[in-house]
Amino acid sequence: MPSPQVLTKGDASALLDSDRLVVTRGRHRTEIPLAAVQEARPDGSTAVEVVLTDGVVHRIEGENRVATASFVTALAEALPERRDPAGSALVTVTDEGLVIKTWYLVVGGLTLLLGWFGYAYWVGSAYTAEDAVLVFFSALPLLIGLVSTPGAVLMGVTRIKLARRGITVRAAHAGHYPNGKRKGYFAYTDSEGREHLYFSQRSAQYVDLVYDPRNPGDFAPRRPLFAVALGLLLLLALGLACLALGGAGVVVYLF
Known part of the structure; x- marks a missing residue:
């Protein structure tokens, strides 16, 4: 049995689970039961429109055309024969709390490092080189x-x-x-x-x-x-x- 497909772009992802579609955007997690999905159709070359049984549309973006087409096909094949007309009433949205992105950590770390080098340089200029080494370490x-x-x-x-x-x-x-x-x-x-x-x-x-x-x-x-x-x-x-x-x-x- 193939592994579950995941469509990703940036910090957003859509996981095709056995009975639901799990869409994560930052700190928000949306779970869509497959029984609430009427159809899945491509929207352009790298996006998917998930149409629920009550007409509500969820748009999911992918990174490339091949992955998006494969995800649309897999989602269409996974849809059950019997659908639930409740549609969006079955969708659950949860807040998973603060999400720290990787680039936040990189930028913050580089900023602190540059600031530390600047402070050590100032100590070395105002005092001695030994003092600058002490501050640095x-x-x-x-x-x-x-x-x-x-x-x-x-x-x-x-x-x-x-x-x-x-x-x-x-x-x-x-x-x-x-x-x-x-x-x-x-x-x-x-x-x-x-x-x-x-x-x-x-x-x-x-x-x-x-x-x-x-x-x-x-x-x-x-x-x-x-x-x-x-x-x-x-x-x-x-x-x-x-x-x-x-x-x-x-x-x-x-x-």
Whole structure:
């Protein structure tokens, strides 16, 4: 059986699943049951119009003509014989939260790097070359601190939410690749039927995960409270120590 086709363009994608069409645009996810689709037709050479049984049209864009034509054909073949006249009433739209695009990270990282080089150059000009080297290499502990500290806080917030309303499920290992290599993730299905992946190199066949029913994408391995609290405290302590060390090498030249 062929793998499900995905039509993509930029940060938008359309996944042809077994019983529905899942369209993702940024943080918005639209699920269209195939029974609600009347027909799929090309719109130009690289776009698809999905016409629902009540006449509402959803337009999906692709990156090239071949992929778009193949997606239209696959979607038309996947449509069931019996359709539901409710059409757009069966469509669900969810907000998956903040989505950070890759180019945001690239531009932000380059901006910070250039700013750091400029600051180190200024220190070298105003003081000595040794001071400039000290400032430059203090970026590593400062970066670790900037990542670890908010990371520990966010993980702590997630753990509190999971402790209050989390649902525990047993995720099964995904099996092996055709070449016999073990896959590096486990899978579980939430109460709404959506599958989520937990990447881990554990050798077990099952792992217990706790997920938030309000946001099933927030999950974590089930562990004793003491182990969770100790890990978060150590991560927070590491972040604060690195912030102090790296920050001292920066602010000392500003005053």
